[in-house]
Each structure stands twice: as structure tokens, then as C-alpha cells.
Amino acid sequence: MTRVCLIGDPDCTLQYELLSRETSREALATYDLTRPFENSLAVRTVSIGAAVSLLNDLEWYLTRFVDEALVQEPSVSDDEWLSRPLARALRNGEIEPSETGEFCKVYGLERVSGPDTLATPDGDDAPHQDGQGDSNSAATSGPDDADSRPESDSASSDGDGSEAGVVSGTHRLVEPLFVRRTGGELPEYDLRDVDETLVVRLTESEYSP
Template sequence: MTRVCLIGDPDCTLQYELLSRETSREALATYDLTRPFENSLAVRTVSVGAAISLLNDLDWYLTRFVDEALVFEPSVSDEEWLSRPLARTLRNGEVGPEDTGEFCKVYGLERVGESDSSSDSEPNSSDDGESVDADSGDESGVDDAGGVAGPTHRLVEPLYVRRTGGELPEYDLRDVEQTLVVRLTEAEYSP
């Protein structure tokens, strides 16, 4: 299944902004919401096309409240995410899955509530064996109060890198145990 993860702008509370407005609440009503990272919401869709369609439906809200919209498509990579523009070009057939991995943004993952990034425990793995993905938070999706369950990690300081020889440079902006890789279009990499 394709997944969509929306990372909220630091100046707002994404869950409140999306679920307090009728149009976005209705667009998300048919999905099970999870909160894999701090100030984020994620859903599972059936395809890249459905993911892009949902993002298009939410575009007004994305412009105002979302810092990053990510798409995870296991047929492209079982570990790396796609930016919204790259997912759109993939859906439109402008680029093939094998041509999506050169330009990347790597986020450090830091445990929520920790002042430093050192930790003895790892995030939960999802049922498809991924160590870091949009399901690394609470699997229940909804907490007892009817809100979306809490995350265990936050994304910190992205590092823009270019894959050379099949390898990504190591993340070195912070001391973190894990990272999240997002594949980008060339235009996003060098604006």
C-alpha cells in the first residue's frame, strides 16, 4: 500500500488545523489516521495515483499548514520516501522508478521528549519489515480521547545529498541513530 505522510509547519498544530475544518476532515474521513512523527498525520492509500489525488484534494490546507508532503511507494523503494513533486512525476510516467534515487533529502530522527538524540531503544518496526517509516509511531492510530495517537520521533535538520555510486553520503548534521530518506526531483534539490 502507498502511504502519505504530512509533516506540519512548525508554526501550527497540523492535527488541529486539518481536523477542525470541514473540507479537510471530510477528505480524511475514509482513512485511518496515524501520527508517526511529531506534528504529522499519515494515511494509507491504494496507489500513487490515489495518494496524489488526496494531496490535490487537500492542496489549500497543504499550502497553509504543511511543511512537507511525503509519499511512500513500496514498488519504488522499501525504505525511502518520495517528495510530492517526485510522486506526481512518477504517477504521470515522466520518470521511471529506477530513475528516482539520485537526489535526496535526509532527515535525522530524534526521539520526542529527549534533549539529545541518544537512546537505547529503537522505533517500532512495521509489519512489512521497515525499520523507519510512517508507522513507527503508535499503531493504534486513534487515542482514547478520539484524537490521533502520539508519535515517538520528530524529523530534524534535513541534509540535501546526491547519491553517487549507488551510495548516499552519511547524515552528519546531528548525532542521530536513524534517518529518513526522501527522494527529490532535480528541481527540488537545486532550486
Template sequence: MTRVCLIGTADCNLQYELLSRETSRDALATYDLERPFENSIALRTVSIGAAVSLLNDLNWYLTRFVDVALVQEPSVSDDEWLSRSLATDLRNGTLEPRETDKFCTVYGLERVGSEPESDAERGGEQPFDGAEREHVGEGDDVDGADADSSDSPGTVPTQWRLVEPLYVRRTDGELPEYDLRDVEETLVVRLTESEHAP
């Protein structure tokens, strides 16, 4: 399954903007929505073609409310994401999967809110490893106000925020270390060459 993740701009509530408008709500209605990061919506599609088609259907909303649109295709990588442009190039056959790993951006990941004391308390899950995160349903408060209400007693909700992208080039199969700030985790996004050096 191919994953799609949309990260909202700082000045909007992405869940509200997408789920309160009929056209975008209808486009997302058949998907099981998640919130793996702060101000985000994520879902799974059947293929990279379906992912790119969905992003094209939502383009009007993406240009207004989305800072970053990501696609994760298992046939390319299990732990690295693709930019929308790179996913489109793959879908169109412009690039082969083995040609996608040269140009990347690495985001730092910071916890938002309270932090659990150990990996065992948070289940050892990372926000980008394919694990199910907080779900967004039709009856949910789309502004996220009830995000903590479903947590079991004694558990600590984990929310992550993408911070300060570092543009890098893979050399001999290795990416440079993320050094813009001290973070627990990072998220790698593969880019087209033009996105890497606009």
C-alpha cells in the same frame, strides 16, 4: 499500499488545522489516520495515483499548514519516501521508478520526550517502517493533548521529530552519511532534480 505523511509547519498544530475544517476533514474521513512523527498525519491509500489525488484535493491546506508532504510507494522503495513533486512525476509517467534515487534529502530523526531504555522496550519499531503508530480517531483530542493517555502501564511513548535536512546525491548506489548532528535514525526522501537544487 501507498503511504502519505504530512508534516506540519512549526507555527501550527496540523491535526487541529486539518481535522477542524469541514473540507479537509471530509477528505480524510475514509482513512485510518496515524501520527508517526511530531505534528504529523499519515495514512495509507490504494495507489500512488490515489495518494497524489488526495494531496491535490488538500492543496489549499498544504500550502498553509504543511512543511513537508511525503509519499511512500512500495514498488519504488520500502524504506525511502518520495517528495510530492516526485510522486506526481511518477504518477504522470514522466519518470520511471529506477530513475528516482539520484537526488535525495536526508532528515535526522530525534526522539521527543522520554526515551525507552532498549529496543525491546519500544518493540524494535522504527517510525518509518510501516508499523502502526499513534492513531487519530474522530473522537480524539486533535491538539494531541491526550497523546500519552492510551499508553499501557510501564510503556514509554515514542514520538519522533524530523530535523535539519541534508541534501545529497546518491553515488554508486550509496548515500553520504548524515553529519549535521548526532541522531539515532535518519529518514531518506527522494527528490526531483529541481527540488534538490532550487
């Protein structure tokens, strides 16, 4: 199945912003939500077409609350992600899977110490790790009622034993390094010491060495 992962803007709490608004909540209602990284939200879709369609449905929210929208398509790679423009080009047949690996950016994955508490099922807001509250949430109007609270939080465990509503011992994405794959190999990430890295494949127009 194709995965979609949204990385929230540092100035907001992504889960709260998406699940407190009726239109985005309904768009995500049929999916099991997970949080693979700090301030992120991920789902599994049936195909790359469905993944691109979901991102299109969430366009208004992506421009306001999302720093990165990533797609992971198993027919391309099991461990590398696609940028949204590259996923769209692949869905439209503008590029072949074998042609997607040349231009990339590599994020460092830095371990987060301590819990990152997000919106709770009853709509109350728990503290956010970086001190950012939801003061800008009510002030941001949208295509639906910004004060509407989720009836239920569909987020499930994010695979590391964390319960819904709390991220503990996860990672954040830091400092992307733009690289070009040569001879099938990517240059090593050297911007800082990190536990792991995450590779995002890009279109040529997104590549900025």
C-alpha cells in the same frame, strides 16, 4: 499500499487544523489516520495516483499548515519516501521508478521527550508540547467553517503503542541534508547526532546541495 505522510508546520498543530475543518475532514474520513512523527498525519492509499489525488484535494491546507508532504510507494522503495513533485512525476509517467534515487534529502530523526497532545475527539484542545496553542486556527479562514469541530477523531494508534490524540516517545524530523546518491550509496548524515534518518527522494529541480 502507497502511504502519504504530512509533516505539520512548526507553528501549528496539524491534526487540529485538518480535522477541525469540514472539507479536509471529509477528504480524510475514509482513511485510518496515524502519526509516525511529531506533528504529523499519515494515511495509506490504494495507489500512487490516489495519493497524488488526495494531496491535490488538500492543496489549500497544505500551503497553510504543512511543511512537507511525502509519499511512500512500495514499487519504488519500502523505506525511502518521495517528495510530492517526484510522486506526481512518477504518477504521470515522466520518470521511471529506477530513475528516482539520485537526488535526495536526508532528515535526522530526533526523539521527542514527553507527550505531544493534540486535538481531542470532542473538539477541546489539549496543550501542545512546544507551547504553541491554536490561537492562529480561528484566525485562519478557509474554504469551510474554521470553527467546525470534528465529530470524531479517526486517528488510530501510530504503531508505537500511543493512543489517538497523544504522541509519546516519537520522533521529529530535523535539519535535512541534501545529498546525491553515487554508486548506489548515500553519504552519511552528519549535521548532528540522531537516532535514525529518513530519506526523501527529490526531483532534480528540488535538489539544493
